[in-house]
Amino acid sequence: MIGAHSVNFAGYDLSCYVDTVDINHGRDDTTNQPDASSATITLDLEDFPLPDYVEVGGSVTVSTMFDSWASTRFVGRITDIALGWDDAGEDTPNAGIGQIVATGILSEIGRRVVGDAPFPQELDGARVTRVMNLANISLDPLYSDPGTVEILPRDIDATDALSVASEAATSGMGVLWQTKDGEVRYADAQHRKNIPASIVLDACDVLVTPTWSRTIQGLINKVSLGWGVAAEGASDQPRVYAQDDDSIFNFGVYDFSVSTVIANEDDAKAQALFLVTLNSRPVWIMTDLPVDMAGLDLAQTQAVLDLDMHALVILTGLPVIAQHGDTTANLWVEGWQEHLEAGVHELTLTVSGYCRTAPPPTWDEMQPAQTWDSMGEITWNDIACLGPPLPIGRWADVPASYRWDLVPPSGTWDTWKW
Numbered sequence: 001m002i003g004a005h006s007v008n009f010a011g012y013d014l015s016c017y018v019d020t021v022d023i024n025h026g027r028d029d030t031t032n033q034p035d036a037s038s039a040t041i042t043l044d045l046e047d048f049p050l051p052d053y054v055e056v057g058g059s060v061t062v063s064t065m066f067d068s069w070a071s072t073r074f075v076g077r078i079t080d081i082a083l084g085w086d087d088a089g090e091d092t093p094n095a096g097i098g099q100i101v102a103t104g105i106l107s108e109i110g111r112r113v114v115g116d117a118p119f120p121q122e123l124d125g126a127r128v129t130r131v132m133n134l135a136n137i138s139l140d141p142l143y144s145d146p147g148t149v150e151i152l153p154r155d156i157d158a159t160d161a162l163s164v165a166s167e168a169a170t171s172g173m174g175v176l177w178q179t180k181d182g183e184v185r186y187a188d189a190q191h192r193k194n195i196p197a198s199i200v201l202d203a204c205d206v207l208v209t210p211t212w213s214r215t216i217q218g219l220i221n222k223v224s225l226g227w228g229v230a231a232e233g234a235s236d237q238p239r240v241y242a243q244d245d246d247s248i249f250n251f252g253v254y255d256f257s258v259s260t261v262i263a264n265e266d267d268a269k270a271q272a273l274f275l276v277t278l279n280s281r282p283v284w285i286m287t288d289l290p291v292d293m294a295g296l297d298l299a300q301t302q303a304v305l306d307l308d309m310h311a312l313v314i315l316t317g318l319p320v321i322a323q324h325g326d327t328t329a330n331l332w333v334e335g336w337q338e339h340l341e342a343g344v345h346e347l348t349l350t351v352s353g354y355c356r357t358a359p360p361p362t363w364d365e366m367q368p369a370q371t372w373d374s375m376g377e378i379t380w381n382d383i384a385c386l387g388p389p390l391p392i393g394r395w396a397d398v399p400a401s402y403r404w405d406l407v408p409p410s411g412t413w414d415t416w417k418w
Contacts (some may be wrong), residue, residue, distance in 0.1 A: 026335015037104035045096035075182030115156030123147030124172030135161035145188035171260035203317035220279035221247035227268035330354035
């Protein structure tokens with residue numbers, strides 16, 4: 001179902017003069033922090049001179065409207081204005097056109113300088129919140145996470161807010177992101193745990209046949225992670241290491257070395273293990289889903305347009321994966337590309353496989369009667385991802401990171417003594 005599109009400049013609706021809008025939102029993979037959202041808007045200026053209020057720095061809001069509800073697709077500020085003529089061949093051009101480029105709040109944060117007092121050691125979420133506050137951005141604690149690792153103190157001096165916040169986010173395996181409504185939020189490494197699915201789509205709701213690919217993309221089985229502060233006279237931070245020997249035997253070495261601002265060794269060890277656990281096996285990847293917006297009913301349309309980064313989509317009706325027999329994929333929304341014009345709404349979701357960024361399961365997500373040996377020849381790391389979990393209330397804080405084959409065969413989940 002296609003709604004009517006609204007483009008608002010500084011409080012003035014210029015939808016009638018808009019030809020097209022192209023929006024980019026989120027990120028295109030799971031290894032980077034999201035870029036600022038952007039919108040490119042083309043205007044027909046044949047009978048309409050560009051108003052004074054359409055100016056660099058002015059606000060822009062793009063929405064899709066229906067009878068009973070609306071979906072905000074972009075909020076930002078104008079950064080570029082280009083004026084020209086429509087190509088009319090050899091004759092004198094007679095139709096003015098304009099192109100407006102606007103970007104979201106993350107680009108502004110990159111231009112805001114913070115820091116006139118040292119930062120204490122604190123969790124990654126607290127560091128991000130501190131920096132955002134200094135940049136005059138408020139993070140709602142209802143939607144932004146506290147963090148999972150301690151970040152080094154920092155004697156900051158006039159640094160852009162986005163760099164400092166992104167440094168903490170990357171070290172904590174978190175994400176600093178902007179919603180489609182223009183809100184800034186922080187998602188820590190545990191953010192995607194236990195998130196229920198937002199929508200179930202069938203392969204028929206996608207404009208092209210979905211294609212699975214299983215490659216070495218993102219494969220990591222040996223990690224060297226720097227943490228803390230280099231000792232006096234040393235050139236590098238102290239480091240911790242983690243590796244998956246089975247993965248190295250099967251696929252060869254896929255080494256990953258990273259420096260972080262993690263403050264203590266225990267957090268660093270947990271982070272290194274986390275990286276190996278999530279990335280030591282090739283996974284089935286499906287990156288782009290061009291949604292058939294015109295073919296959706298109103299409820300499906302609203303559910304799709306309500307999606308934002310970190311939303312979980314279940315896609316059904318897929319080709320069978322031979323070794324598993326699966327025809328369903330659990331996919332995280334990482335962002336999208338969107339094209340709007342009169343009577344047209346094209347939306348291609350950028351998605352990632354569930355297992356690449358979902359926190360590994362904990363003991364309480366396993367059924368009580370499940371025995372170690374009933375799982376067959378499998379290790380803990382082989383079952384690092386169970387798909388969307390169904391918590392049942394036990395051992396919630398104990399990561400499933402031990403090998404099954406080191407536990408007596410008669411042991412059950414609930415009789416295991418930690």
